[in-house]
Each structure stands twice: as C-alpha cells, then as structure tokens.
Amino acid sequence: MLATVLTLIGRRALLSFLILFIVSVLLFIVLRALPVDPAAMSLPPNATVAEIEAKRHEMGLDLSLPRQYLIWLSHAVSGDLGSSIQFRRGVLGLVASTLPATIELAVLAMLVASVLGLAGGLALFHVRGTAKEPALDLGTVVLLSLPEFLWALFFILVVGVALRWLPFTGRIDPDMRLPVTTGFLLIDSWIAGRPDIFRSAIEHLILPSLALGIAFSPAIMRVLRSSLLDVYQEDYIHLARLRGLGEKHILIRHALKNAILPTLSLMGVQFGFLFGGTLLVELIFSYPGLGNLMVDAVRNADLPIIQAVGLTYCIVVLSINTIVDSLYVILNPKLRLQ
Amino acid sequence: MTTAIERRALLQLLGLGIGGATLGLSWPAAAQQTDAVTIGWPSDVPSWDPNQRFTPEAQHLYKLVFDQPLDQDPKLALVPALIKTWDMAADGKSLKIELRDDIVFHDGTRMTTEDFRYTFFERIKAGHAVDTKNSWRSVSDIEISSPTQCVMKFASPAVTAPQWLAFMGSFVVPKKYMESIGVEKFREKPIGTGPYKLVDYQLNTRIVLERNEQYWGPKPMVKRVTIEIIKDPSARVAALQSGQIDLTINVPVREVARLEREPSLAGEINPITRVMLLQCRNDQGFTDQNIRLAAHHAIDKAALSKAFFNNAAVPLSVPVTPGTPGFPADYKFAYDPDKAKALLAKSGFDMGKPAKITFGSTNGQFPSDYDIARAIQQMWKKVGIDAELETIEYAKYFELNRGGKLPDAMLYSWDNATGDPEIFAGYLLNTKMPFSAFKDPAVGDKIAPLFGVTDYQARIQGYKDVVKFAVDYGATIPLLQSVQTVVRRKKLNYEKFGNGWVLANTMSWS
Numbered sequence: 001m002l003a004t005v006l007t008l009i010g011r012r013a014l015l016s017f018l019i020l021f022i023v024s025v026l027l028f029i030v031l032r033a034l035p036v037d038p039a040a041m042s043l044p045p046n047a048t049v050a051e052i053e054a055k056r057h058e059m060g061l062d063l064s065l066p067r068q069y070l071i072w073l074s075h076a077v078s079g080d081l082g083s084s085i086q087f088r089r090g091v092l093g094l095v096a097s098t099l100p101a102t103i104e105l106a107v108l109a110m111l112v113a114s115v116l117g118l119a120g121g122l123a124l125f126h127v128r129g130t131a132k133e134p135a136l137d138l139g140t141v142v143l144l145s146l147p148e149f150l151w152a153l154f155f156i157l158v159v160g161v162a163l164r165w166l167p168f169t170g171r172i173d174p175d176m177r178l179p180v181t182t183g184f185l186l187i188d189s190w191i192a193g194r195p196d197i198f199r200s201a202i203e204h205l206i207l208p209s210l211a212l213g214i215a216f217s218p219a220i221m222r223v224l225r226s227s228l229l230d231v232y233q234e235d236y237i238h239l240a241r242l243r244g245l246g247e248k249h250i251l252i253r254h255a256l257k258n259a260i261l262p263t264l265s266l267m268g269v270q271f272g273f274l275f276g277g278t279l280l281v282e283l284i285f286s287y288p289g290l291g292n293l294m295v296d297a298v299r300n301a302d303l304p305i306i307q308a309v310g311l312t313y314c315i316v317v318l319s320i321n322t323i324v325d326s327l328y329v330i331l332n333p334k335l336r337l338q
Numbered sequence: 339m340t341t342a343i344e345r346r347a348l349l350q351l352l353g354l355g356i357g358g359a360t361l362g363l364s365w366p367a368a369a370q371q372t373d374a375v376t377i378g379w380p381s382d383v384p385s386w387d388p389n390q391r392f393t394p395e396a397q398h399l400y401k402l403v404f405d406q407p408l409d410q411d412p413k414l415a416l417v418p419a420l421i422k423t424w425d426m427a428a429d430g431k432s433l434k435i436e437l438r439d440d441i442v443f444h445d446g447t448r449m450t451t452e453d454f455r456y457t458f459f460e461r462i463k464a465g466h467a468v469d470t471k472n473s474w475r476s477v478s479d480i481e482i483s484s485p486t487q488c489v490m491k492f493a494s495p496a497v498t499a500p501q502w503l504a505f506m507g508s509f510v511v512p513k514k515y516m517e518s519i520g521v522e523k524f525r526e527k528p529i530g531t532g533p534y535k536l537v538d539y540q541l542n543t544r545i546v547l548e549r550n551e552q553y554w555g556p557k558p559m560v561k562r563v564t565i566e567i568i569k570d571p572s573a574r575v576a577a578l579q580s581g582q583i584d585l586t587i588n589v590p591v592r593e594v595a596r597l598e599r600e601p602s603l604a605g606e607i608n609p610i611t612r613v614m615l616l617q618c619r620n621d622q623g624f625t626d627q628n629i630r631l632a633a634h635h636a637i638d639k640a641a642l643s644k645a646f647f648n649n650a651a652v653p654l655s656v657p658v659t660p661g662t663p664g665f666p667a668d669y670k671f672a673y674d675p676d677k678a679k680a681l682l683a684k685s686g687f688d689m690g691k692p693a694k695i696t697f698g699s700t701n702g703q704f705p706s707d708y709d710i711a712r713a714i715q716q717m718w719k720k721v722g723i724d725a726e727l728e729t730i731e732y733a734k735y736f737e738l739n740r741g742g743k744l745p746d747a748m749l750y751s752w753d754n755a756t757g758d759p760e761i762f763a764g765y766l767l768n769t770k771m772p773f774s775a776f777k778d779p780a781v782g783d784k785i786a787p788l789f790g791v792t793d794y795q796a797r798i799q800g801y802k803d804v805v806k807f808a809v810d811y812g813a814t815i816p817l818l819q820s821v822q823t824v825v826r827r828k829k830l831n832y833e834k835f836g837n838g839w840v841l842a843n844t845m846s847w848s
Contacts (some may be wrong), residue, residue: 037737044392045470045736045772046765051472075461082751086384088467089525095540153572161580169577170543174376175565177538286568288543295569296382296542301733 005326012322016315023314024076027068027307036301037061041085081311082304086296091308096291100183101171102282102289105212106275108205111214113274114267116183117220121263122251124225146268148277149217152284155207168207168285172200208285212277216270224268227259234258262333268324272317365564372581372847373561375830377840378574378586382542382567386528387521388509389461389468394753397506398839399565402547404530407435407454408500414611414662414757414836419555420449420510420531422486424503430495441554444529445514450485456513458490464652466521470507481613495790499795501756533558533843542567547842557735559846578603578825582665585826587840590705591648594823605825607650610838611659612753612820613762614651614704616714618813621776623695623746628681629723630812633695633747634671635678636721637714639817647712649817656805657752659819661836664759664801671809671816678721688720696745697725703732704751704820711749736772744775751820755837759801762787765810775814 022218039056040047047055056062062150075082082090110144120140127133162169169171171185178197189197232235240250279291286292290309297305379399384391388400410420420441425434441449458481463470471844479491502508510531516524528536533555533789534547545565549558566583568574574586575593579600589597594605624630624782639653655671658664679688687693709728715725728745730738738744752773754761767775768789769782776782784804791797808814822838833844 035734035737036731040734040737040740044472046472047772049740088385088390089522156576157575161576164580167582168580169378169566169568169582170540174544174546174566247420284541284570284573286566286570286573287565288541292542292569299733301731301811 005329008180008326008329009322012318012325014095016318016322017223018313019318020314024132024311025069027310028072029065031307032065032068034301034303036303038085038301038303041301041303049226050142051183055096073315085307086305087299087302095179095290095308095312097183097307098213098290098293101185102275102278102291103289103316104184104186104201105205105208105278105289106208106271106289108277109114109212109216110267110271112209113216113220114218115272116213118224118263118269120217120221121224124221125228128225128229137224140221144218145213147163148212149280149284151211151214152208152281155211156284159207166207167204169204171288172197176200190336204287207330208281212274212281215277216274219270220263220267224259227262228255228264231255231259249336257331261328264324264327264331268321271320271324275313275320346486346641359698373559374560374564375585375845375847376566376583376706377566378568378577379843380567380569380571380574380588383545383682385525386510386539387468387525388528388530389457389466389470389511392469392473393505394506394755396757398841399545400509400532401532401839402563402842403504403528403532403534403536404489404511405441406504406508407437407510408504410504410756410835410837412833414755416504418575419504420454421503422657424500426497426500426792428792430497430790431492433490433492433499436491436522438486438554439486440532442552443515444530444535444550444552444709445512445515446552447512449510449512449531451480451482451488452485453513454488455480455482456516456673457510458508460513461511463841468507473502473505473507492606495792497790497792498756498758498760501758501761505756505761508573511523534563542680558843560842563789564840565842569813575825584830585824585832585840585845587822587824588705589649589823589825591646591821591823594825595826604828605823605835606822607821608647608834608838609650609659609819609820610651610834610837611755611757612701612751612822613654613657613659614710614749614751614817615654615657616815616817617744617748617750617766617775618815619744619746619814621694624812626685626693627812628685629687629693629695630815631810632678632681632693632721633718634812634815635674636683636723637715637815637817638673638717640673642710642713643818645820646710647657654816654819656763656809657814657816658759658762659754659757660802662754662757662759662762663798664762664805666806668804668845669806669809675717675721681773682722687722692719692722692724694724694726695747696837697727697747697749698730698745698747699727700732700751701729707749707751710817714749733768739772739775747815748775748803749817753820755839757836759798759805760789763801763805763808767804767813776808778811781808781811781813801811 001175027124039061040052042055045050060068080090084091084094087094127136156168157291159165176197178188178192181191185201186198189201201221237250237255278289279294282291283295293305295308367504383396383399384393388404405420407419407421410690411417414734420437421435422438424435437451445447445541458474459477462821476492476496478493482487482488482810508674515529533550533553535547535550538546545700549561555694556690559790573590577583578586591607594607596604597603602789618624618630643651643653654661655669656666682693697715698709701708711727715727718725752766764785767781768775768785769775769777788797788800791800824840829848831846831848832840
C-alpha cells in the first residue's frame with residue numbers, strides 16, 4: 001500500500017510542477033495586462049516622469065514580457081518572489097509570516113465543516129422518510145444559502161457583542177506575547193509552555209472557523225446522505241441484516257466506510273474553496289493571515305504580493321488534493337489493486 | 339424505513355462541535371483602566387520606517403513613536419516641536435533652523451542636527467527607498483553649525499518647506515542607530531523621539547505602545563496604548579460595542595447616530611481638511627467652458643451632504659476647506675439648474691440633445707463615493723448632460739492621468755493635513771504636477787508663480803484669487819468638505835484637530 005501511495009504522490013508532484021508553471025505564467029500575464037504601472041505605484045504621486053522611467057528600467061518593466069517572466073522565474077526558484085510595492089519588504093517573508101495563521105484557521109474550519117457535515121449527514125439519513133425529513137432538508141438549504149461572511153457578521157453580533165462570550169479580533173489577547181517559532185500559534189504556545197496563550201488562540205479561532213466551517217458543511221451533509229442512501233441499496237447491507245447485525249453496527253462498520261469515499265473527495269475539493277473563503281472571513285475578523293494580506297495588496301495594486309499569494313493558494317490546493325487522493329487510495333482497496 | 343440509531347447518541351454527536359466549543363467560555367468586556375486605551379484603527383503602517391511611504395492614515399500612528407521637526411496645533415497653525423525656531427530666507431532658498439537641546443531618542447541618545455541632516459538629506463542621497471526623496475528633492479545640502487543649529491539649502495525656492503516639516507513622512511530618525519543596525523532591522527525595532535515607545539508589533543493585527551517617560555513634550559496621560567488593526571468598519575463598531583476597543587474612526591455616518599444613543603458611547607462627525615471634488619479635463623467632452631460650468635451649477639451639494647453625510651459635510655465652492663488660510667470666505671458658486679440649462683443652450687444642448695461626457699468614480703475609496711457619483715449623474719441628466727459613469731481604481735488615477743486617459747470628470751478626494759493652499763489648489767491645479775487633470779495654461783500659469791512667492795500674505799492672497807478664477811473658469815468642481823467620524827467611550831477624551839489627527843497622546847479618561 002505504501003508503495004502505491006508513494007507512487008501516487010510522486011506522480012502528483014510531477015504534475016503539480018507543471019500546473020504551478022502554467023498558473024505562474026497565467027498569473028504573470030494577467031497581472032501585467034492590468035492597467036496599473038508597478039513602477040509608478042512604487043513611487044510617491046509627485047514623482048516625475050523621468051523618475052518613473054528610471055524605476056521602470058530598474059524593475060525590468062521595459063523588457064519584453066517573456067524576458068520579464070524568465071527573470072521572475074529565475075528569482076522565484078531561488079526563493080526570491082520580489083519585493084512588495086506597499087511594504088518594500090521581501091514578498092516571501094510576508095507570505096511566510098501570514099500563511100501559518102491562514103492554515104490554522106482553514107484546518108480548524110475544515111474540522112468544523114467535517115464534524116457538522118458528517119453529523120448532519122447522519123442526521124439527514126436517520127430521519128429519511130419521516131416527518132422530520134423536510135424540516136432538516138430545509139435547514140440544510142438555509143445553511144447552504146448563507147455565505148460565510150454573513151455567518152461571520154452573525155457570530156460577531158450574537159456571540160461577540162450581545163453575549164460577549166468570545167473575542168473576534170486578532171489571534172490572541174492584546175497583553176500576550178509569544179516568540180515566533182513555527183508561526184502556528186497552537187504549536188508555538190505548546191513549545192513555549194504557555195497554555196494560557198493556547199487557550200486564547202483557540203478562543204480567537206472559534207468564531208472565524210465556525211463561520212467558515214458552517215458555510216461549507218451542508219454540501220458534506222447532502223453528499224453523505226445520498227451516498228448512504230446508495231449504499232443501503234447494496235446487497236451486502238441486506239445480507240448483513242439477514243445475518244442479524246444491528247443497524248448501528250451495519251451503519252458504522254459497513255455502510256459508512258463505503259459512503260465516506262465520495263464524501264472525502266468532496267471534502268478535498270471543499271478545502272480548496274474554504275481556503276479561498278478565508279479571505280473575507282479574515283478581513284471581517286481582523287485575522288492577520290494571507291487573506292488579509294491579499295486584500296491590502298489588491299487595494300494597493302501590489303502586484304508582487306498578489307502574484308505570490310495566488311501561487312501560494314495554488315500550492316495549498318494542489319497539496320490538499322494530493323493528500324486526499326492518497327487517503328482515497330488508503331481507504332479504497334479497489335484503487336490499490338488498479 | 340429508518341435505521342435504529344439511538345437518538346441520544348445522534349444528539350450527542352451533533353452537539354459535540356457546537357456545545358463543546360463554547361461551553362464554559364466567556365469574554366468579559368475589557369476592564370476600563372485609566373492608564374490604558376485600546377483604539378480600533380482601519381489600517382496598518384506600511385512599515386516602521388516613517389520616511390518610507392506616504393500613507394495618510396499611518397501618520398497618526400507614526401506621530402506617537404516619532405516626532406516631526408515642526409508640529410501643528412488643533413487649528414493647524416505651525417508650532418515649534420523638535421525645531422525651536424525657524425527662519426526662511428527672502429529668496430525661499432534656505433531655511434535657518436534651531437533645534438531643542440533636550441531631546442533624546444528612545445535608546446537615550448541625544449537627537450541633534452546630525453540626525454536631522456541624515457533624515458532629510460543623507461538618506462535621500464544614499465538612495466534609501468523613501469518617499470521623502472520626492473518631497474525633499476530640492477534640498478541641496480543641510481549645513482550644520484552646531485548640534486542644534488543648521489541651515490537647509492534648496493536648489494529652488496521652497497516656500498512651504500516649514501509646512502512640509504510638519505507633513506507627510508517628515509519624521510526624524512536616529513542616524514547612528516539606523517546606520518548601525520541597517521534599515522531592515524530598524525523597521526523591526528524602530529526608535530524615535532516620540533511620546534510612546536513601540537513594545538510590540540504584529541503585522542496587520544496589533545501595535546502596542548508604552549509611554550516614553552523621557553519625552554521632551556507634555557507627558558501623555560495614557561500610559562499604554564494598544565492599536566487594534568480592524569479594517570472592516572462593521573467589525574470596528576462591533577468591537578467598540580463589545581468593549582474590546584475604546585475608540586475608533588471612520589465608521590459609517592448613520593452608525594454614529596445609532597451608537598450615540600448608547601449611554602456609554604459618544605460620537606462625532608468632524609469636518610476635516612479633505613475635499614471631495616470633481617477633477618476636470620479641459621478637452622474632449624469638457625472642452626467647452628459652458629458645459630463645465632453647467633455641470634457645476636447643476637450639482638446640489640447640500641442635497642448630497644444631506645443624503646450621504648447627515649448634513650455634516652460642508653458644501654464647498656472652492657477646493658479649499660473653511661478655516662484654512664487660503665479659503666476665500668466671500669466667494670460662493672451657486673447651485674442653479676436654470677443657469678446650467680441656459681449655459682448648455684448657449685452651446686446648443688438641451689434635454690433632448692444632451693451634452694455627452696465621460697465620468698469616473700472610485701468605489702469604496704471614501705465613504706459613499708460611487709453613490710455620490712450616481713447622484714451627480716442624475717442631477718446632470720435633469721439639465722441636459724448625459725454622463726457615462728465608470729468605476730476607476732484609486733491606484734490607477736495617476737497612471738491614467740499621466741497617459742491622458744482620465745474621463746472628462748473624475749470624483750476624487752484630496753487630503754491636506756497642513757491646510758496650506760499650495761497643497762490644495764497649488765497641487766490640484768498646477769498643470770506641471772501629476773495630480774492635475776486640467777492642463778489649460780490659463781489656470782496653470784497663474785498657479786505656478788505662487789510656488790515661489792516668499793511673502794506669506796501675498797502668497798495666501800494669490801491662492802484666494804486663483805481658486806476663485808479656477809472655479810469661474812470651470813477648471814474644477816469642488817463638492818464637499820470631508821468628514822471624519824469618531825466613536826468613543828464617553829469618558830475617554832481626545833483633542834480634535836482640524837486635519838483629523840486622532841492622537842493617543844492627547845487622550846485622557848475622565
């Protein structure tokens with residue numbers, strides 16, 4: 001099994017390089033096609049035309065587009081993604097300092113989406129054919145139709161303002177300090193032996209991850225329900241009943257194992273969307289991640305940051321897809337045989 | 339058929355995520371301390387090098403850690419700060435300066451003319467990536483005669499140099515410290531001479547400041563200041579209501595009225611030195627002066643103020659704010675739709691055959707910008723001007739202007755913390771500067787000489803005259819004086835500045 005998984009990862013890695021290359025070319029072309037002059041943006045508004053021209057030359061913007069791309073690529077492979085127009089700092093450092101926050105948020109949100117989605121899917125399956133089914137169905141439609149930013153505002157107003165149960169700005173309490181080791185607060189706080197900071201980080205993560213997770217859970221619920229319905233039509237379920245196995249046993253040991261596979265595929269796809277969804281949620285919760293950086297970059301037409309964040313999103317989505325496919329191989333013996 | 343999963347087990351499963359997450363957690367409102375304040379701010383600093391980037395919102399924050407050579411009082415008059423006395427030469431080409439001798443940086447080293455020279459001359463010559471190289475490009479040297487005395491030399495007359503010493507990016511940085519650790523490290527561990535020391539900074543999240551006990555000026559009442567960076571206005575309002583912050587700015591005008599009804603909160607809508615105006619071209623659809631003037635007469639500015647700013651934004655006849663030196667109080671440009679129609683008729687246009695122009699607006703750059711543009715579009719329609727409205731990103735304004743691609747009229751916001759008319763009409767209408775869209779020498783030729791007038795009264799009068807001429811000529815369509823909204827705990831006091839500075843070192847609890 002390990003060999004199969006490693007082969008898959010190897011193939012995926014090769015394919016990922018090709019996809020990354022294509023995405024980087026597309027991003028480069030699209031960003032250069034925008035009617036924004038990075039040279040002028042790098043200088044204050046009262047810069048002279050001569051100063052802008054000098055800057056354009058310095059930035060290599062007077063070269064042909066393929067040449068510009070090759071220069072960018074040669075720098076990128078050596079870890080230099082350029083310098084931010086707004087911050088005048090290396091873009092890689094900015095992305096590296098904000099990415100852990102977004103990963104932390106996305107992973108927790110996915111956990112919320114998975115727990116709610118699986119539990120909701122089971123509940124939907126449980127009430128099928130009963131009077132409760134339409135009500136629960138309607139509930140999933142409502143959940144599906146509310147976007148994550150509305151959930152964010154709802155949680156801020158109810159849990160943050162009215163009940164004052166949880167904080168909703170930043171990553172930890174203002175009076176807390178923690179040296180950066182990995183950038184992941186939940187890990188760094190344990191490394192530093194600071195359970196108070198761990199608790200604070202969790203408290204700050206609850207509302208944004210709930211907002212994101214709830215918005216992405218209904219799709220999981222519905223796919224799990226329909227997969228279970230399909231699986232329950234299979235002969236082996238009837239045979240299990242004939243063998244006298246309990247419904248709980250049949251569900252957990254037989255039906256769920258098979259029904260989970262399409263759900264897992266969906267969760268992989270959902271994670272990609274969810275990662276993109278962090279952008280608005282981070283803005284609303286003042287959460288200092290990649291999304292917040294991207295919003296600033298778009299506002300200031302900071303092309304190097306937009307390009308780097310775009311590539312980062314691409315890498316994350318490709319990585320998640322590889323992980324999900326590997327899990328799929330592990331969980332599905334048929335694929336291992338193929 | 340239903341499967342026999344136990345109901346209790348299912349409910350436990352469902353409740354696990356939600357219940358467990360919030361059980362036992364509670365978030366008390368921040369205890370109000372008289373020596374601490376938490377401010378919700380809409381944007382972060384681009385970096386902690388205060389000379390690096392001209393970002394108006396960041397100036398408030400820089401002023402807490404760094405000092406400017408000159409300062410402004412709440413009514414915007416120039417007042418001594420690091421500079422004790424200053425004297426501009428009659429030709430405007432040299433500025434004699436005497437610094438205070440009791441100023442130290444946060445590391446205890448003394449601030450001298452070496453630091454002043456480094457900030458305004460040496461950094462620029464050394465090629466540091468600082469925006470101040472554009473504001474101080476005419477500095478040819480700074481001649482030092484003692485640790486407190488020097489003379490700034492300019493290649494061309496720089497009559498507003500004192501104003502610029504209290505303006506964007508003009509903060510003195512420590513030469514020895516910066517040279518010893520380098521600019522990159524300085525951005526991570528900045529020191530200045532300001533009323534607060536930076537003790538913690540998290541990008542896009544939080545700035546924590548502690549009072550500088552060695553500060554040369556009035557000691558701030560508040561010992562600890564926390565700036566929470568909250569970019570979304572709704573989230574800032576929520577943070578205030580939940581007690582997580584004590585003061586915030588730039589919340590929607592209608593929210594101010596609502597929040598004021600809460601017993602613990604107070605709100606203000608303060609007019610500031612920022613103007614909303616239409617930048618006009620002098621060609622294409624706006625070649626004809628009659629159309630430009632008709633477009634101006636057709637706009638009901640009082641209605642715009644009422645609809646979008648609760649009547650708090652003052653209608654303007656000139657691109658200068660009331661109370662600043664270059665404001666001609668005796669001049670009014672009337673809202674007169676009939677006159678607009680008459681002017682259009684002179685050029686052969688009416689409702690049936692409207693004059694066609696292009697019109698640009700930002701969307702979200704300042705409050706209600708695109709909605710204001712749409713309202714103006716409707717007002718124009720009623721007199722016989724058909725405007726094609728398009729959204730233009732603020733970041734693209736200069737690029738489009740340089741390429742002569744701006745629309746005929748462009749809704750624009752212009753900030754001038756100094757209040758000096760040069761940085762209002764002088765910059766907005768000087769055809770040689772990148773801000774101006776109106777390139778007709780009839781206006782440009784009247785503005786340009788004022789940049790060299792060293793007599794203050796003559797210069798101010800010159801601007802008063804030229805802005806009246808420019809408006810009558812149809813070179814610009816001023817709309818409203820911008821407002822800044824502030825909402826705070828009722829017991830938290832702060833000093834109001836005419837330019838909208840909200841400074842923690844002026845705050846106190848009552």
